[in-house]
Amino acid sequence: MLTTVPYTRDLVLVGGGHAHALVLKAWGMDPLPGARLTVINPGPTAPYTGMLPGYVAGHYGRDDLEIDLVRLCRHAGARLIFDKAVGFDRARREVALEGRGPLTYDVASIDVGITAQMDLPGFAEHGIGAKPLDTYAARWRDFLEQTAQGQVAPDVAVIGGGVAGCELAMAMTFALRAAGVAPRVTVIEAGPQISGVGDKARQRMLVAMDGLGIVVKTEATVVEICADKVLLSGQAPVAAMLCVGAAGAFAHSWIAHTDLPQRDGFIEIGADLGVVGDKALFAVGDCAVMPHAPRPKAGVFAVRAAPVLHHNLRAALSGGRRKTWKPQKNYLKLISMGGQTAMAEKFGVTLTGPFMWRWKDRIDRAFMDRVNDLPKMVVPKAMGEMATGVAEILAARPLCGGCGAKVGHGVLSGALQTVAQPSGEVVAGVGDDAAVLRQPGGGFQVISTDHLRSFIDDPELMTRIAAVHALGDVWAMGAQPQVGLASIVVPQMSAELQARTLSEITQVATEVLHAAGAQLVGGHTTMGPELTIGFTVTGTRESMPLTVAAAKAGDVLILTRPIGSGVLLAADMAGQADGRDVASALAIMAQAQDREAAILAPVAHAMTDVTGFGLAGHVKAICEASGTDADLWQDAIPIYAGARALSDAGVSSTLMPANHADAPIEGVQDALLYDPQTAGGLLAAVPEGQSTAVIESLGAKGCVGHVIGRLTEGAGHLRLKACCSKVGTGSELLEHANAPCSS
Template sequence: MTMPYTRDLVLVGGGHAHALVLKAWGMDPLPGVRLTVINPGPTAPYTGMLPGHVAGHYGRDDLEIDLVRLCRHAGARIIFDKAVGIDRARREVMLKGRGPVGYDVASIDVGITAEMELPGFGDHAIGVKPLDIYAARWRDFLEQVAQGQLAPDVAVIGGGVAGCELAMAMAFALRGKGVTPRVTVIEAGPQISGVGATARKRMLRAMAGLGIAVKTSAKVLRVCADQVELQGQEPVAAALCVGAAGAFAHGWIAETDLPQQDGFIEIGPDLGVIGDESLFAVGDCAVMPLAPRPKAGVFAVRAAPILHHNMRAALSGGRRKTWRPQKNYLKLISLGEKSAMAEKFGFTLAGPFMWRWKDRIDRAFMDRLSDLPKMAVPALTGAAAIGVAEILAAKPLCGGCGAKVGRSVLSGALQVIAQPRGDVVTGAGDDAAVLRLPGGGFQVITTDHLRSLIDDPALMTRIAAVHALGDIWAMGAAPQVALASIVVPQMSAELQARTLSEITQVATEVLAAAGAQLVGGHTTMGAELTIGFSVTGTRASMPLTVSGAKAGDVLILTRPIGSGVLMAADMAGQADGRDVAAALAIMAQAQDREAALLAPVAHAMTDVTGFGLAGHVKAICEASGMDADLWQAAIPTYTGARELSDAGVSSSLMAANRADAGGKGASDALLYDPQTAGGLLAAVPEAQSAAVIKALGDKGCSGHMIGRLRDGMGRLRL
């Protein structure tokens, strides 16, 4: 039995503590809780490995925590957006790019920023935090230096541990590119800070060995495009200026009514926000007045078990625990090359062996967050009807179009439908039915719904609406009205209201942008989230169908294929979160601009959905009396889909699609991959195809010529 949802737990930010909570939650979820994570991107960088990444010892994948996989493991929805406020009276988190998200209990772990209030900093410098933004900027800079486009001049503002550590890493990486680095650390105080006297001497010696200059008692006046100006000292050349002086709170926190010190959220010994039983904060964005500690990732890691326990207690009425942060902690500082220094209680050790120790610690932490159990297959116990074991042994049912019924089964069922008559011009078999309007012109009508492929109702609504509108756009019609059909999981009345509010807001927004109006619908509770729309559209002339393609036409596809493979891999915890996020972002985009450019010139058009690219090409060929030559190298695929498909990952509908297409002439499994909110597929005269591709590009859309049609009997060839 599926447990009903009664409480919303929202984790704002993908910091280390929240990542560890997600791992623990997936191992032992609290029944009745709907878990949500809000983070700007699909990954979060691990602080401990950043210097090693900058130095070139670790790749990007080594550095990043995959929040998408963690959320799948934890049964959580992830929202790719940035928090910009919080309404504690309404218990809502305000987001930059979408409507508010309600909560019963929430935790904030958004880290800090190193953006400095210096003249010119915003235009010509980058803070070391947020880490992912700095890391991306560094990779670009290093590549430009290697190509001779920029000078290897780096200025680091801030001579604390973070600034010195990154200065050494950057100097080492620049040497690795065959250039002589010119790195300068600028410190306002009389000496580099954050370590004891012995450790300071070792760090200065290591920096000198890498050719790093250190300027102390240096006040920065302004940051310019190519240098940093100092008071009373010569300016420092800087093709890249990095801010590492101090930790600054995010500006949006200061604008809330949260209790705070200098923009940092005040928390008590239970990690709860002072005076608020429903809010927690952890990591660098928080401060505990009774036990202030430096901004260091080790504290967030140690706080995670207490945070996990206390949030569960807040949700279930249990007793909270007290967190006691340690007074002294081990500092492990990278020295550029594969050497590190350890400091604790004033004692220091340095050398390659310390690097190996640090490397083991860092990799062990990342392994904790990447070593996730595989999705369990339900076990069959006792007697069962014939065929049950075979279905359970097959691939788990996918979401989206991967859950559709196969084409041959559907075609057999539709044979009993009466032939069009009266005002019905065409019925079943095309993207939408076509009706003749009494006053002239035509109306098209279609319906589609999707079994949830992600747990975010708002994003799922956007994708489902785009998916349903695809049938209208594919026929060259203008969307008119829509009815929604919504199944939400069993939940409390309050969570129903929150969920339906998110769904209706997004549905109204997407449909209105397409020129249509949401006029009602039907809502019920069921086993899982399912969202669908019945949509009508109008066109003055006869709508486009899959028939009408001509010999010599070029096939143009507006979106990549492979979403079914990616979603199947995501469901099994095998996909890269960045690839999943990128695919979802494309699937959520409307295709009205593409339709407006293709419809006036296309002889036939459809949208690529559940039957896969091969199935929809075949539909055009069979209806038009054509064969298709597909150019495999020209067919775009979603990032990551090819590798997953070659490894044997497929959607649960793929085998049926291959069988329905005959499995002849096209061996590439991705051609049979079911697509959700897939691209438009148009047969366009070859003479106009280049102009159409250019026009699509000029509008910021994608268009790919993937094949050509010739007279035939519905066959596909690669």
């Protein structure tokens, strides 16, 4: 019986704008069977622009105005690709991306917004556009801190006297005053007056800006942006240690280089939001223009267009009938005035005061609630007659992906007890990272295999992480990767989508293995219930490869990556993780560890990679094989951002209880030490006298190493001790570990 509908069509949403966010929310509530949904966005979040002035003024935190696309895509069953679109090939139906190969679509929609980057002399070097938010927000935070400390003069110039420019000018002035600074803010407008509002609203805005001490210069033409001033034609320069561009809306430059129908760089669309002359493409929001119904660049239109876009995307994928969208001619403008007061304008009527701010705040927060308040994952209850033990298994938390889906060490060890001991050409077998074979011509070969149950819906990133994960066994033994065989299970889908998916996987696998000095030589592919990717890898080494069995008492333990990926992936599956934390962890997991291995292998007595059995399990493996105990220093162990809070809240991977039972620790208890890691760090036992040089060498290569404990005489016991969190790595931490903690 068919339990899942096979994929037959690819829908790609380019950009995480307001309309696409609402489409994702609706899609998750009622997905279209057979459609595979992909979202392309540079980062894990997208800003809600309506709250930007309030954020700049200090009324909101960054979390308040960011749409968590990771959680939203998890809700919608969509894969999220962190990248930027840089072009379209409409004949091949491909989106060109900045950091990876092109992505094929059957239907696509573009919602990438606009930019405020200005084509003025000196702007690229000394100015900052109000959009994109990430760049502007980082520059603004730095400037605010520097002015508060008296390091930089509080001189700000805003180029553009429209609503956006005036709002930002008032917000920045308010924030600088709140920081105890006397700001000097100037709005520079090329036209005869500030624009975007009626006469009454304009007068109120001018009065408000005058009350804040903001200078407004009209009919002012900018000649050049300098490091500390803005040069004007025929007028005195304006002092500016921060110059913000907010003069109108500018289309992204890459659009102009495509064959998309456009006007002034904006994509031309019809009444159904479809790109003119192309039945497979849509565009919405500020990046699009409707010649038959021109409208201002305002987020309200993207929000209103979202239901029609959602309907028409489904129609384009299924052969249904499309709807038309008619943007309203008049819309409510709610303008922040710096403090917690706002002005409303519609039909020429203008109202100002704190009550308008509360109204605006309520509207803005309601929108954020729509896209961020997602239903919790519900595990179906077991029903009807079933065999003994089934209900207990089904009642447990859902099975994790990655290494969280591994079989526990205790069960695995029992199953492997009958495996024959190494003999002949086999030097080492069960119990280490890889089997070691003696090569007939001299030297040694290592061989290992690993695969991962999918924990993200992006085959490209899954392949990259799975390849790095498998290569970890070779690197951990100090060997040079040689060849790789892929083992791939893809979900049931049409032949065309199979070809697209396998092409992505093969390209990335080839890239990762080639970068490691190895070659992809084949593999096996089949269809199954979910994406699973694995590799069998081999490596070579002239001398005997490193194992877990030669560590010595007095060695210190160096770890190259944080722990906590299992907790983050488990929380992500349940829609509980912060998207920025998930994205940050995935980025680290996808990085090769050949540089770390090259530095650690020549000096390490023993080495392994931290994977499914957690940090405690892998430390115990070294201790039992080497005849030592281990003291771990809790505050020295690196942890992925967000993992500690989730662990403290009770989130854990399905494998964590088994890991805890297999590697108990004396002293302070910390669940994260039992957390199964995917593509985890290398763990090396290094002579204490060489540890500082190793840490410095890692840093010089752009890598990170953390001294997390010391081995002592013993028989495989683990102890966890609290250590001062103020102490860093290397000799400072080693010295501290030998003395009582005074903090």
